[in-house]
Amino acid sequence: MTLRNKRIFAVMLLLGSLCYFQARSLRQVREIAFAMDLVEQGYVEPVDRHALYATAMKAMLGSLDRYSGFVQKDDFDRMNRIIDQQFGGVGILLEQPSANGPLRVLSPLFNTPAMRAGIQPGDAILEVDGNPTIGWDIDLAISRLTGVAGTPVRLKIERTGFTSPIELELVRAEIETESVQGDRRREDGSWSYLLEQHPGIGYVKVDSFGSKTADECRRAIESITGKIDGLVLDLRSNPGGLLTAATDICDFFLDEGPIVSTRGRDDWRQSTIQATKGTLLPSDIPIAVLIDGGSASASEVVAACLQDRQRAIVVGERSFGKGSVQNIIPLEGNREAMKLTTARYYPPSGRNIDRKGNDSQETQWGVLPDPGMDVQPTELQRSQWAFLQRDRNIWKNGSMEEPPAPPLVDAVLERAVQALTKSAK
Numbered sequence: 001m002t003l004r005n006k007r008i009f010a011v012m013l014l015l016g017s018l019c020y021f022q023a024r025s026l027r028q029v030r031e032i033a034f035a036m037d038l039v040e041q042g043y044v045e046p047v048d049r050h051a052l053y054a055t056a057m058k059a060m061l062g063s064l065d066r067y068s069g070f071v072q073k074d075d076f077d078r079m080n081r082i083i084d085q086q087f088g089g090v091g092i093l094l095e096q097p098s099a100n101g102p103l104r105v106l107s108p109l110f111n112t113p114a115m116r117a118g119i120q121p122g123d124a125i126l127e128v129d130g131n132p133t134i135g136w137d138i139d140l141a142i143s144r145l146t147g148v149a150g151t152p153v154r155l156k157i158e159r160t161g162f163t164s165p166i167e168l169e170l171v172r173a174e175i176e177t178e179s180v181q182g183d184r185r186r187e188d189g190s191w192s193y194l195l196e197q198h199p200g201i202g203y204v205k206v207d208s209f210g211s212k213t214a215d216e217c218r219r220a221i222e223s224i225t226g227k228i229d230g231l232v233l234d235l236r237s238n239p240g241g242l243l244t245a246a247t248d249i250c251d252f253f254l255d256e257g258p259i260v261s262t263r264g265r266d267d268w269r270q271s272t273i274q275a276t277k278g279t280l281l282p283s284d285i286p287i288a289v290l291i292d293g294g295s296a297s298a299s300e301v302v303a304a305c306l307q308d309r310q311r312a313i314v315v316g317e318r319s320f321g322k323g324s325v326q327n328i329i330p331l332e333g334n335r336e337a338m339k340l341t342t343a344r345y346y347p348p349s350g351r352n353i354d355r356k357g358n359d360s361q362e363t364q365w366g367v368l369p370d371p372g373m374d375v376q377p378t379e380l381q382r383s384q385w386a387f388l389q390r391d392r393n394i395w396k397n398g399s400m401e402e403p404p405a406p407p408l409v410d411a412v413l414e415r416a417v418q419a420l421t422k423s424a425k
Contacts, residue, residue, distance in 0.1 A: 032056065061338060066357070067326055071337040074143070079328075079337075081146075083242060085177045085210040088149040090114045090170045094125075094138050095390070102126075103133050103141050105157075106390065109177075110189030113170040119157070126165055127156035149174045179241075180216035181205040181392060193224045195232070198417050202227075205234035205392075206249070209241030209298040214248035221252060221280045230420030231281060232413065233302070234290045236316065237389075240297025243325060243345070247273045250305045252280040253287060253312070257348070259305050262325055264343040286423040287312035288416035291367060296320035303367045304347035315373040315416040321355030321366035373419065375412045385410050 036052050057070035071079060081087040091112020095104050105123040108114035125133055128144045136144075145153060151172050156165045182191030183203045195201045202224040204217060221231070240246075243260075250259045254275035261272040281287070289303045289312045300319045306312035325343040330336075344354055355365035369375070377385065388410060 057338070061340070065324070065341050067322070067324055067339070068341045069339045071328070071339055073332075073335050076335065076337050081177075082208060083210050085179060085212045087146050087175055087177070088151075088172045089142075089146040089175045090117075090153060090172055091175050092119065092145065094141055096138050100135060102158075103136060103138065109175065110185075112175055113173050117168050117170050119155075119168070120159065122160060124158040125155060126158055127154075129154050147172050176212070177210075178216065179206060179208045179210050179213040180220055181207065182220065184392060191220070193220045194227065195417070198421075200229045201417055201420055202231040203234065203413075204231065205236075206238055206299075208238060209243075209245035209249075211242065211245070213241070213245040217249050218252065218280065225281060228285065230286045230288070230417075230423065232288050232290060232416050232420070233306075233312070234413070235295045235299040235303060236290050236292045236385075236412070237294035238296070238299040239294065240299055240322065243298055243301065246298035246301040250302055251275045253306060254309060255279055255283070257309060259348070260301050261346045261350075262343040263346065269343060283311075286420050288420050289314050290316050290412050290416060291319045291369070292317045292412070293320055295367070296322040297324075300353055300367050301345060301347070304349075304351070304353060307367065307370065308348040308351075313370045313373055313416075313419055314367060315419065316369055316375055316412045318369070319367040321353060321359070323353030323355075323365075373415060375415050377411045381409055381411050385412075 036049060036056075039052060040047055040049050054070060054072060061068045061070050091109035091114040093106040093109065095106040096102075097104065102124045105114075105119055105121055105125070107121050108119045125141065127133060128141065131144070133141060147153065149172050152169055153172060155168045155170065157168065158165050180191075182193040182205070183195050184192050186192055193202050193204055195203045202221070204220045206213060206217060224231075243262075247259050255277060256275050259273045259275055261270070263270045287306065289306055291299065291303050291314060295303065295316075296319065300322065303312075303314050303319060307314045323344050323346070324341045325345055326339050327342045329338040329340060331338055347353065352364050353366060355363075359365050
């Protein structure tokens with residue numbers, strides 16, 4: 001057989017193999033569609049075809065790992081709002097102190113329709129567009145309050161000191177949510193990124209990693225550069241988000257070298273993200289990263305990277321242990337999505353972060369605090385910290401009477417401040 005004929009034969013063999021595997025794949029797809037047709041047409045009760053499709057997708061993706069899954073419209077919309085940090089709404093932070101209890105305003109967001117309408121912390125929302133809110137949870141209330149910018153929404157609220165409910169009509173606007181907070185709000189609604197009790201220490205709390213988080217964090221750090229002897233980066237209860245936001249924040253503090261590596265199933269899916277030249281904070285300013293069991297994914301990327309590179313100490317509790325990367329693949333005309341685990345990430349040391357379902361406390365997973373920096377708050381201290389987080393979100397415009405400050409203790413923050421103060425000397 002000539003060389004030319006051998007090449008032709010090899011190409012034909014390859015094409016034949018591809019056709020075989022494609023035909024097998026298409027046959028399986030046709031059989032699934034055929035089964036859906038049979039169920040839709042012959043089942044004893046009427047069924048919704050899309051519900052069948054959603055159930056099949058959930059079962060298929062749910063069989064892979066706990067982070068892969070099928071994301072339906074409402075959840076997909078909510079996920080996009082969190083990542084984009086922008087939505088149409090009125091600008092209210094809600095709380096529900098007791099299950100099935102009244103929905104109350106935690107705080108109006110600064111410079112939003114809610115603030116301009118005079119909504120105040122503690123207001124109870126009785127009705128939305130004439131619909132009583134009894135039995136609503138926060139997610140349902142948010143879905144009714146959000147909508148297209150420029151559209152109206154009517155609220156009936158109950159306010160302490162008023163004998164009858166107050167009715168208001170607000171016009172929704174584009175609301176930009178914050179993912180980065182400071183120690184407290186100033187009267188103009190901006191954040192102070194210096195600890196009130198320790199003004200030589202900067203404090204930046206990152207709640208999630210969205211599309212604007214890195215820019216928010218950059219502005220916060222730039223506002224205190226040259227004014228501090230140490231920085232606290234608080235990632236407690238941060239569930240993660242965009243990997244790019246996490247690596248950008250790591251890059252603020254590193255002048256070179258690896259940040260994180262991602263490894264997929266094949267060699268071509270492996271990559272390492274490197275720090276770029278220049279830092280936002282001088283290298284002699286010590287950093288403490290705060291974590292707990294709710295710090296996951298992108299939070300763990302930041303904590304593990306800065307710990308491995310000896311740029312920060314890690315204070316608090318062992319992190320959640322989510323060391324995998326998910327791709328979001330839009331479906332149904334960008335109305336739904338498939339969330340698929342495509343890689344795992346590894347910090348510069350190469351250690352394992354990901355926790356499997358049967359891993360014990362003795363197994364390597366998650367990010368551990370530095371020696372001597374493990375802090376296990378008591379239940380009282382945890383509840384006090386939760387109150388501090390709640391109180392931090394409340395915008396006090398100067399005309400409101402502030403509640404008396406209870407004797408609160410943030411044991412993790414205090415340990416971090418002690419370590420930073422000692423390092424700065």
